[in-house]
Amino acid sequence: TRSTRPQRLLRAVQQKAIKGDPQSVISAIDYFCRHSEWAMNVGDEKGSILDSVVCEVCPTTALELGTYCGYSTVRIARLLPPGTKLITLEFNPAFAAVARQVIEYAGLQNKVCLVEGASGDLIPKMCQMFGIKTFDFVFIDHWKDRYLPDIKLLEECQLLRKGSILLADNVICPGTPEYLEYVRNSPHYESKYFKSHLEYTKVEDGLEKSVFLG
Ligand SMILES: CNc1ncnc2c1ncn2[C@@H]1O[C@H](/C=C/CNC(=O)c2cc(-c3ccc(F)cc3)cc(O)c2O)[C@@H](O)[C@H]1O
Numbered sequence: 001t002r003s004t005r006p007q008r009l010l011r012a013v014q015q016k017a018i019k020g021d022p023q024s025v026i027s028a029i030d031y032f033c034r035h036s037e038w039a040m041n042v043g044d045e046k047g048s049i050l051d052s053v054v055c056e057v058c059p060t061t062a063l064e065l066g067t068y069c070g071y072s073t074v075r076i077a078r079l080l081p082p083g084t085k086l087i088t089l090e091f092n093p094a095f096a097a098v099a100r101q102v103i104e105y106a107g108l109q110n111k112v113c114l115v116e117g118a119s120g121d122l123i124p125k126m127c128q129m130f131g132i133k134t135f136d137f138v139f140i141d142h143w144k145d146r147y148l149p150d151i152k153l154l155e156e157c158q159l160l161r162k163g164s165i166l167l168a169d170n171v172i173c174p175g176t177p178e179y180l181e182y183v184r185n186s187p188h189y190e191s192k193y194f195k196s197h198l199e200y201t202k203v204e205d206g207l208e209k210s211v212f213l214g
């Protein structure tokens, strides 16, 4: 049977990147997506904004919603100091299998915990599964209509603290109108839009950075 796009993306990593070198894995995926097949990774332009926010926050606990092929997982994990963990949630087993191999190829398996399952089921289990009290940083990049319910769930589970940073992809394209309206109007968040472009295109898109105020 034909290979899937994530499998072809993984093959590009295995053929072009250097084992144990996260930057070469990132570059191999970006090259593949620009010159062979577009894929819904956060990409290099929005990815450098993601990098700067991660470096600014220096999270000790981080969560990613929607691993897909692990591109943003590698971008985030490569910047984390030793001893910190990035927990990434992915409910599609085929995508999770590819992501595990991409993360391992980058040599970052010790900084990442990929949990297979739905965010709605797993978020309430973060404390019992990992002893996590609160997240310093959350990268949101899964189904766009799940951004809002999932941050409300994070609030309910008291997994956010004063100063926790949420960074959401695709707030313009495909768009997350209900999420944007909430974080921009809620007294519990201070929000800022980082204008950029949809990965590998000239279409406008951007990231929304929101600080939880408690
Ligand atoms: C709902 N709870 C969930 N729990 C765990 N994993 C979940 C999940 N929802 C979705 N996922 C997973 O996240 C990933 C989903 C990502 C959805 N992303 C998009 O739709 C997306 C789409 C575009 C896009 C933009 C323009 C266009 F023309 C076509 C596509 C660009 C992006 O950057 C995107 O992130 C998959 O791996 C999916 O299996």
Ligand SMILES: [Mg+2]
Pocket: 040, 041, 042, 141, 169, 170
């Ligand atoms: Mg995205």
